[in-house]
Amino acid sequence: MTSNPGGNALKARVLVTALLAALLLYPVVAPSQGKLTVGILHVGSINDAGYNQAHAEGIQVMKRNLPEVEVIEVENVAEGADAERLMESMIKRGARLIIPASFGYLEPALRVAQRNPEVKFAHPGGYKRLPNLTTYWASTPEAFYLLGMAAGKVTKTNKIGYVVALPISFFLANVNAFELGARSVNPQVETRVVFTGTFLDPAKEATAAAALLDQGADVLGVIVDSPITVVQTAEKRGAYSVSYHYLGAQKFAPKGWISGVAFTWGSLYTRFARQVMDGTFKSENILGSLNDDLLVMAPFGPAVPADTAALVGARRKDLAAGKAHPFTGPLKDNTGVERVKAGEVFPLTDLGKMNWLVEGVVGQPR
Amino acid sequence: MRLELLGEELEPDVDRWQPLRAIAGAYLFGGAISLQLVLQTRGVPVSPFVLDMLPYVLSLAVLVVWGGTGRRAAPASLGRVFQGSP
Numbered sequence: 001m002t003s004n005p006g007g008n009a010l011k012a013r014v015l016v017t018a019l020l021a022a023l024l025l026y027p028v029v030a031p032s033q034g035k036l037t038v039g040i041l042h043v044g045s046i047n048d049a050g051y052n053q054a055h056a057e058g059i060q061v062m063k064r065n066l067p068e069v070e071v072i073e074v075e076n077v078a079e080g081a082d083a084e085r086l087m088e089s090m091i092k093r094g095a096r097l098i099i100p101a102s103f104g105y106l107e108p109a110l111r112v113a114q115r116n117p118e119v120k121f122a123h124p125g126g127y128k129r130l131p132n133l134t135t136y137w138a139s140t141p142e143a144f145y146l147l148g149m150a151a152g153k154v155t156k157t158n159k160i161g162y163v164v165a166l167p168i169s170f171f172l173a174n175v176n177a178f179e180l181g182a183r184s185v186n187p188q189v190e191t192r193v194v195f196t197g198t199f200l201d202p203a204k205e206a207t208a209a210a211a212l213l214d215q216g217a218d219v220l221g222v223i224v225d226s227p228i229t230v231v232q233t234a235e236k237r238g239a240y241s242v243s244y245h246y247l248g249a250q251k252f253a254p255k256g257w258i259s260g261v262a263f264t265w266g267s268l269y270t271r272f273a274r275q276v277m278d279g280t281f282k283s284e285n286i287l288g289s290l291n292d293d294l295l296v297m298a299p300f301g302p303a304v305p306a307d308t309a310a311l312v313g314a315r316r317k318d319l320a321a322g323k324a325h326p327f328t329g330p331l332k333d334n335t336g337v338e339r340v341k342a343g344e345v346f347p348l349t350d351l352g353k354m355n356w357l358v359e360g361v362v363g364q365p366r
Numbered sequence: 367m368r369l370e371l372l373g374e375e376l377e378p379d380v381d382r383w384q385p386l387r388a389i390a391g392a393y394l395f396g397g398a399i400s401l402q403l404v405l406q407t408r409g410v411p412v413s414p415f416v417l418d419m420l421p422y423v424l425s426l427a428v429l430v431v432w433g434g435t436g437r438r439a440a441p442a443s444l445g446r447v448f449q450g451s452p
Contacts, residue, residue, distance in 0.1 A: 161407070167414060194406040195414040207400045211407040362409040 036097060036277050037070040038062070038269075039090030041077045043102035044200060048226035049252065050245040051199075054263040055101040055124070057246070061266025062273055069273050070094075079104030087112040091119055097276045099123075099269070109133060120281045122272050129283050136268060138288035138295040139348055140170075141177035142319045143261040145326040146290075146297060146312050147242045148181025150258050151189075151219045153308040154240050158188040161212025162221040163230045165199045167365050171223050173351045176358040177326040178221060178242075183360055185311065192217060193363035202229040209233035219258065227260070228252055240303050247298050257301030267293050291320050332359045391428070398424045 038059070046056035052075070059071055072090050077083050083105050087098055091112070097120050100109040106126045113121045113133045121133040129135055151160055160182065164171050175193055182189040192215060194208040201224075209220055209230045219240040222230035227243040234241040235253040243249040243260030250257050268286070275281040288294025297316075300309050318324035327348075329340035333356035340346050346354065357365045398421035405417055 192407055192409065194403055195418075196403070197414065197418045204399065204403060208403045208407070211400075211404045215407050363406065364411065364413050366413055366415070 035068055035070065036066075036273055037072060037090075037094045038097045038099065038273060039072045039087065039093075039095035040074075040099040040101055041083055041086060041105060042073070042075045043079060043104065044076060044225055046073070046075050048200075048246075049228050049249040050224070050226035052101070052225065053248065054246045055099070055265060058263075058265025058269045059099075061264075062269040065266070065270040066273055077105075080108065084108035084112055088115075091116055096120065097122070097272060097281075099272075120272070120276050122269075129285065131283050132281075134272075134281075134283045134286065136284075136286035136288070136294075138263060139351075140261055140295065141173050141326045141348060141351065142316075143290055143295060143297060144174040144177040145181035145184075145319070146316055147221070147259055147261060148178035148183075148189075149185050149312050149315060150300065150304050150308055151178070151221070151240070151242050152182030152184070152186035153305070153311070154258055154303050155182075155186070155189060155219045157216050157218045158186065158190060159215065159217040160189060160191045160219040160221065161209070161215070161217035162191055162193040162223070162363075163205050163208045163212070164193055164195050164223045165225075166197065167195050167363075169352050169354045172357055172365055173354045174223060175221075175361060175363075176354065176356075179358055179360045180326060180331075184315075185308075189360065191221075191361045193357070193361060195363075196224065198224075200225045202226075205229040206233055210237075213237050213239055231257075240301075243298065247296065250298055250301070253301070255301075256303060257298075258303055259300050260298035262296050262298055264293060264296050290316065333357060333365075334359050334361050334363070394428070395421050395425060 040055065040059055042052045042055060044052045046052050056073070059073060063069060063071060072093060072095055074086060077086055079102060083100060087100065087109065090098060099122050101124055103125050106123055106128060109121050109123050110128060110130060110133065113119070113130050117132055119132065123133060123135050125137040126135045162175055162178070164175065175191065179189065179191045182191065192212055194212060196204040196208055198204070205224060206229050210233060212220060213234070217239070219242065220230050220234040221242045223244055227245060227249045231241045231243055231249055231252045235256045238256070240256040240258050241253050242258050245262060247260070247262040249260060272281070290297070315324060319326070325345040327340060327346035329344045330338065330342040331340040331346070333339050339356055355365055357363055402417040402420045406414060
């Protein structure tokens with residue numbers, strides 16, 4: 001065949017090189033057998049005492065429950081092409097369950113999931129699914145209603161300030177539920193809301209918080225990724241605060257802490273990992289609530305009297321039993337338009353359509 | 367005033383490129399951000415999206431009024447290739 005005597009030597013060299021390359025690459029490309037690797041992407045810092053730390057702690061709980069699971073965890077990942085590349089590289093490193101833990105990772109995750117049907121994905125707060133991409137979140141208005149009750153009892157000036165990222169319907173619903181809860185125990189309460197226009201900007205949040213306190217607010221609430229700035233600003237000025245996202249935010253307000261709404265993803269992440277390992281993972285639309293273990297109320301701080309705590313506890317039971325509803329009519333918005341008729345409720349499944357702020361809230365919903 | 371660098375005379379149009387004026391501009395921009403947040407707490411009936419534009423609209427206005435060309439533009443030397451000594 002070949003008249004070239006060096007041809008065989010060349011072939012042998014190519015073969016040896018290929019073998020060596022295969023040996024070197026083997027541990028990288030071969031899927032880990034019997035053992036699961038989970039990849040998680042965070043949009044911010046996992047020490048934000050907020051959105052990202054709640055997800056990171058969920059992963060810690062999963063690791064405690066399933067010590068054999070390996071985790072690849074990356075913080076501060078930009079939403080877009082960076083996230084897509086990182087997910088692909090996690091898959092190359094053997095990840096078979098990926099949690100792209102931010103709303104903005106939805107489109108990149110959908111693209112990676114379509115290319116890798118053998119890998120499972122769990123995305124929080126999204127509205128699209130694939131056979132290998134499940135979505136999960138927890139419904140928060142009932143918890144915000146209870147926060148409002150506690151805050152409505154604690155406030156002395158009857159003015160409460162809320163620092164909110166953006167006027168999107170789910171956040172408006174939380175502020176509305178809060179105001180309605182506060183008004184149910186104290187009809188004088190007015191909630192002033194400021195939108196910072198972004199999910200994390202401590203300078204803007206500090207300015208907004210200080211401006212609200214200057215306006216006479218003595219309780220501050222917060223719906224941004226990290227509650228630290230607002231909670232600390234309130235504490236420094238001797239005001240009270242209600243928090244969001246993560247239980248550990250309480251340490252930033254030892255005196256002024258009222259309570260908070262927090263996500264606890266540990267049991268869900270453990271469940272996802274088990275499902276992937278035993279092959280029972282299926283695409284679902286999971287929506288937790290106060291009635292399961294995905295959403296919790298933080299312990300009350302020293303500012304909350306025992307009778308208020310008991311009152312909130314009793315209403316919580318009514319909400320869980322369906323005997324009370326945070327959006328019970330008649331409800332008007334803050335321009336006087338009737339939004340929910342007497343005897344009706346605004347269904348919690350329609351929160352995406354809540355584009356108004358309820359009477360008693362000072363602010364512009366769009 | 368005559369300015370010279372490496373034997374070349376510089377055009378004396380650096381008067382708009384002063385750090386003190388830059389600091390004043392930064393305060394104007396930051397102040398506009400604070401102002402729009404304060405306006406929201408006062409319940410001003412304007413969309414938060416429009417209020418959020420305030421610092422940028424103000425910057426554009428400053429550029430239109432004081433930007434200009436000639437003596438007001440960036441120093442012409444910034445557009446020249448720098449050749450250091452060998």
